[in-house]
Amino acid sequence: MSEDQAATTELVGVEWVVDVGNIAHGGHCVARHDGRVIFVRHALPGERVRVRVTEGRATDRFLRGDAVEVLTAAPQRVTAPCRYAGPGACGGCDFQHVALSHQRALKAVVVREQFQRLAGLDVDVEVEAVPGDADGLRWRTRVELAVDGGGRPGLRRHRSHDIIAIDDCLIAAERVVDSGVLDTVWTGCRAVDVVAADHPRDAVVVPVPEKRVPRVGQRVETSTWSGTFELSARGFWQVHPGAARTYVEHVLAELAPQPGERALDLYAGVGLFALALADAVGPQGAVLAVEGDHRAVDDGVANAAEHPQVEFRVGRVDQALHRLLRQGISADVVVLDPPRTGAGRAVAADLTALSARAIAYVACDPAALARDTAYLLKGGYRLRSLRAFDAFPMTHHVECIAVFEPVRSGG
Template sequence: MSTPPTAAAALATGDVVEVEVGPVAHGGFCVARHEGRVVFVRHALPGERIRAQITEAREGHRFVRADCIEVLEPSPQRVTPPCPYAAPGLCGGCDFQHADLGYQRDLKASVVREQFSRLAKLDVEVSVEPLPGDRDGLGWRTRVEFAVDETGRAGLRGSRSHEIIAVDSCLIADPRVLATGVLTQDWSGESAVDVAAPSEGEAVMVSVPSGEADVPVLTERVAAQSFSGAFEVSARGFWQVHPGAAATFVDTVTGMLAPQPGETALDLYAGVGLFAAALAQRVGESGKVVAVESDTGAVASAAGNLAAYPSVAMVRARVDDAFGVPRAHRSGPARNRAQRSRKLRRHPLLPLRADLVVLDPPRTGAGRDVAAQVAALRPRAIAYVACDPAALARDTAFLAEAGYHLAELRAFDAFPMTHHVECIALFERTSA
C-alpha cells in the first residue's frame, strides 16, 4: 500500500530538509517542494540547492515555512549580505540582502508579473526602477520603528515573529536615524521608539507610549520636476520613507494623468495632501480637487498643507464611507453588522463626475466596491499608487469589470533589500 501524500510530506518545526529552490514568491520567500509539500523558504534564491530548517509547520496546511541554513549549490547572483543581522533566525527587516541588487529588482519584477498573471489574468512587461539617490540599496530608510525589549534596549523584530533582535546598527536606515543614539539609549518602560529623519531639520525620536501625547511635526520638502512644495507631517504619521520616493511618485502620477486647467480630480486616501497639492497646481483655480482621508492626524496636517490651494476640498472620511458603500461585509457584533448594512449617505462634497482620480490605498487595496464607485465617476484617467502588487492586481481585475483597462504600469525599488515594491498604474476607460 502506498503512503498517503500527507504522511510522506509530514514536517515539523525544527526539521531540516534538502531542497532545490524554485521561483520567488510574494512576501520575500522562494518556493521549494519536499515530497509534495510546498516549502516557502527565506534567504534562498531560485535555482539553488540548499538545506532548509522548518520554522513554521501547522497541521492541516499544505505548506510550511523554512529558513535556508546551508547553501549547497549557490546562485551566481548570491552575494554576502552586508549586514550581519540579515541571516536566518535574526532580523526580519531585509529579505534579499543575499542577492545582487540588480537581481533583487529582477525578483521583484517577477513577483509583479506573477501577481498580474494570477489575479488579473494579464501578461505585463515591467522592470523595477531604482529611485534617485539610491546608494547601493543602503542608508535610505528615513523613518524606522524600533521595538524595545525587556532590558530597555531598542531593536528590530525577527521575521514573522514578536521576538526582538538587539542590533548595533541598521544598514538600510538613514545615517541620521542612527546618529540619534537610539540604539544605545535605555528605553525601559517604553514599548517602541520611532525615529524620523525629515528632509528639513534634525532627526527626532518619539517613544511609545510616553511620547504619544506630544508628537513633533516635521517638514518634508518635495522638489519634483512637475511640482515643488513643503508638507507638515507628524513624526509618527505616514510619509514615504525613501528620500527619492515622493518626488518620483508625484512626477509619475502627474505625467500619467496630464491634468489640465479646469478639470475635476479626486485624491482618494490622500494622506497629508501630496498628490492633492500637485493636482491643484495643475488644474488651477478654475478646477477642483476633492481629497478624502480618514486619519485624523493626516487630515489636520493636510488642512494646513493645502490651505494655499483654494480649489481643494478636504473630506475626513473612509473612502468607502464617502461613496456611501454599504458595510455589511465587515466584522463585529450582529447588531452593529445590521446597522452597517444600511446604505450610507454619499458625502455631499464628492462629485458625481470627475476627470481624474488618484488612488493611493493602504496595503489591502481599494477593493471591488470602491473600484466600481470610482469607475462610475467616468474619469478619463485613474492613477493607482500601490505598495502591494497583489492588491493592485486584484483591483486591476475589479476596474476591468467596471470598464477600465490597464494602460501603463511602472514599478519602483522604494524599499531596497526588502521584498516590497511600489507600483504606479494608469487606467483608462475601455472603448465600447
C-alpha cells in the first residue's frame, strides 16, 4: 500500500482488544493501540474491551471507537437502564453503563484535570447531586427531539445526523413523556420541543418550525429568596428541575451582595440572577444585565418590571463590557453564565479591570472555565471557591460555579 493510500484508508469497523485508561473530557476514555490514541465510549477506566473504530483513518493522530464487548469489567459497571443506550445507539447519554456515584467521581476527575492542565491549579472538588431527579433519571424538563423522514420523533446517534425513533427517554421528565409527543407523527416538522415548566401544569409541545411559541412560567425558591419568571417555551432555562434554585442559592451566599451595591449580570438570559441580585442590593443599589438574545431581553425586562433598579441591555457581552469600562462604570459583584464556549480572553481581561470585590462564574464546560480561570488569575484575581454539580446525570456534562476575588483581599 502506498503512503497516499494509507493516508486515506478508513479504519471504521476495525476491531481491536485494548486496555482502557483514564477518563477524558467528553464522555469517553483513553486507550492506545499500536501507538494510536483511541477515544473509547461505553467503557470504564481499568477495563479490557473490544473496541470498534467509529471514526478515523490509518494516518490520523487519534481515533474514536465504541466498546462493543467487555472482556474485563470494572466493578462500577452496571446494566444500562435505557435500551437505547450503547454502542451505535442514542448519543444523548454517555454514562448509563456507570453507577451513579461513580459517574460523579469520573466527572470530578475531569474537572480537576482541566484545572490542573489549563489553569495550573490543584483543586479539591467533588461533584454534588442536585435535588430533583430520580436516581439520575427523569430530570430533563426541556427536550428537543429530532424528527425523521417519516415524521417519527427521536434522538440522534452519537456524532451523527441519523435519528433513532424512541418510545421513551429515561432522562426526560415524566411530564415530557406523558405529553404524547413520542406517540405522534410530526409530518412536516424537522424537530419538536417539549417543555415541562412550573406553569402550565401539562408539558408544552412546540413543533419546529413553529408558527407561535407559547409562554411558560418558572418559580424559583431558595432558603432566602424567591422569584417568578415568564419566558418563551423555546427560551433558555436550566433543564434540571433543581438547578436554578441550587445555583442562585450558592451564588447569593458566595457574593453576599449588600444594599446599595452595584451588580453586573452577564449572559443574563431572562434575568434569573439579575432579579435575585436586585432584591439583595435593594432600591438604592443597581443591577445591569447584559444579554445577546433579543427575545430573552424582552422577557427579562418584563420579569424585572417591579425592580426599577434593574437595567437590561441587549448586545454581545464582550462589546457591552468594553463600553462600560470606557464609560468608567464599575461593579461591586459580578455574575456571568456564558455559553459552553466560555467567556474568553477579552471578557476575562475586562472583568478584572472592573475591580469587583467578587465574581461568580457559572459554567457548563469545565475546560472553558479552567481556561478563563487562567486569564482571571493573570488579571490579579484568585479562585476563592469551586463547586461542581451533577445537573446532567447519565451524561458527561457537569456544571461548575467558581468564585473569584482580588488577590489583595486574600491577604
